[in-house]
Amino acid sequence: xxxxxxxxxxxxxxxxxxxxxxxxxxxxxxxxxxxxxxxxxxxxxxxxxxxxxxxxxxxxxxxxxxxxxxxxxxxxxxxxxxxxxxxxxxxxxxxxxxxxxxxxxxxxxxxxxxxxxxxxxxxxxxxxxxxxxxxxxxxxxxxxxxxxxxxxxxxxxxxxxxxxxxxxxxxxxxxxxxxxxxxxxxxxxxxxxxxxxxxxxxxxxxxxxxxxxxxxxxxxxxxxxxxxxxxxxxxxxxxxxxxxxxxxxxxxxxxxxxxxxxxxxxxxxxxxxxxxxxxxxxxxxxxxxxx
Numbered sequence: 153x154x155x156x157x158x159x160x161x162x163x164x165x166x167x168x169x170x171x172x173x174x175x176x177x178x179x180x181x182x183x184x185x186x187x188x189x190x191x192x193x194x195x196x197x198x199x200x201x202x203x204x205x206x207x208x209x210x211x212x213x214x215x216x217x218x219x220x221x222x223x224x225x226x227x228x229x230x231x232x233x234x235x236x237x238x239x240x241x242x243x244x245x246x247x248x249x250x251x252x253x254x255x256x257x258x259x260x261x262x263x264x265x266x267x268x269x270x271x272x273x274x275x276x277x278x279x280x281x282x283x284x285x286x287x288x289x290x291x292x293x294x295x296x297x298x299x300x301x302x303x304x305x306x307x308x309x310x311x312x313x314x315x316x317x318x319x320x321x322x323x324x325x326x327x328x329x330x331x332x333x334x335x336x337x338x339x340x341x342x343x344x345x346x347x348x349x350x351x352x353x354x355x356x357x358x359x360x361x362x363x364x365x366x367x368x369x370x371x372x373x374x375x376x377x378x379x380x381x382x383x384x385x386x387x388x389x390x391x392x393x394x395x396x397x398x399x400x401x402x403x404x405x406x407x408x409x410x411x412x413x414x415x416x417x418x419x420x421x422x423x424x425x426x427x428x429x430x431x432x433x434x435x436x437x438x439x440x441x442x443x
Contacts, residue, residue: 153359153416154351155300156423157260158288161251161270163280169249171276173385174319174398176432178275179238179251184214187269209265212258216353233349235259237425239318239433249280252288254423258354260300290423305419308411311376311442312418318436319383319400321428328428331380331401340370343417343426350424362413369413377406400427400434406442 171178191210196202205211216232235256241249253270255263273280289295290303322329324338344366351359380403386395411418418439427435 153302153347153420154257154424155260155302156254156256156290157263157298157300158252158254158290158423159263159298160284160286160288161253161267161282162284163249163251163270163273163275164247164283165249165275166279166281169276169278174433175240175275176238176318176429176434177398179240180432182273182275183238183253183266183269184210186272186274187213187266190269190272191265209262212262213255213266232353233346234431235350235353237423237431237433239425239436248283249275255300256350256424257300260298263298303420303423305416306441308415309441309443310411311406311408312411313440313442314405314407315438315440316380316402316404316436317438318425318434319385319398319402319429320426320435320437321398321400322426323428328399329401331378331382331403334375334378334380334401336373336375336405336407337367337370339426340373340414340417341367343421343424346424346426346430347417347420366413366417369410373407373409373411373414375405376408379403380405398429398434400429 188210191208193204194202199205199211199215202208202211205215206217211217213234213236216234236259237254237256239252239254241252253266255266267282267285270285271282273282287295287298290301320339322334322338322342324333329338344361344363348359348361380401382399383402384399386397422438424430425433425435426437429435
């Protein structure tokens with residue numbers, strides 16, 4: 153559906169880092185600042201009226217503008233998804249810290265600019281030295297080049313274990329779902345919307361799919377076991393000058409049913425994440441096939 157370039161970046165901090173429980177917003181802000189300083193050629197204070205924003209690496213990633221064709225899902229939303237995901241690893245130490253960064257679609261062609269910006273990062277005010285940047289394999293073959301590729305899912309299994317690795321924030325009727333309220337169909341609807349909008353940002357034609365049929369198939373999936381809990385945390389927003397609640401669900405689910413029509417979407421979502429805050433790494437999940 154969508155070509156991706158996932159990378160793992162390893163940094164050495166100049167001094168030990170003190171990070172919040174989930175530092176995705178910090179990484180996103182640091183990367184955006186470094187990329188804007190590197191990419192901006194006008195010196196403007198704001199990007200809104202920039203004449204070259206569509207040719208700018210920062211503009212493409214952080215000031216995303218729609219290129220959707222008429223009828224595409226992205227054309228119906230004022231707020232569009234950004235074509236990247238920052239996904240911090242939890243193994244930060246005094247001498248090393250790791251970030252997984254996925255560039256989506258056309259953004260993958262800007263990977264050199266992004267890596268140049270990564271080499272100038274400061275996280276929480278601490279300078280970072282980029283020690284290693286390597287592409288991560290999407291499909292079976294090991295990967296050595298920084299070329300985007302489209303994930304090729306294996307055959308759909310009859311049963312699936314879904315592990316929610318980063319807090320999942322799903323909204324239904326303007327409320328975030330708790331563990332007791334979780335349902336698979338809401339997750340899958342959010343995922344199809346995200347995939348479709350990211351596809352439509354740059355595609356020559358909108359993504360065509362039987363969305364009604366997919367929704368029906370998602371409702372038919374059986375949730376056999378739920379082991380979820382609410383991970384409560386908040387981040388400070390300098391722009392809003394307040395702490396913003398960012399809690400979400402973590403844990404795992406045991407699912408069964410007819411996954412064939414759903415499987416390409418679910419497989420792709422492992423890189424794209426799902427739910428609110430996906431761009432900063434929330435809603436990361438992993439799938440394990442069960443016979």
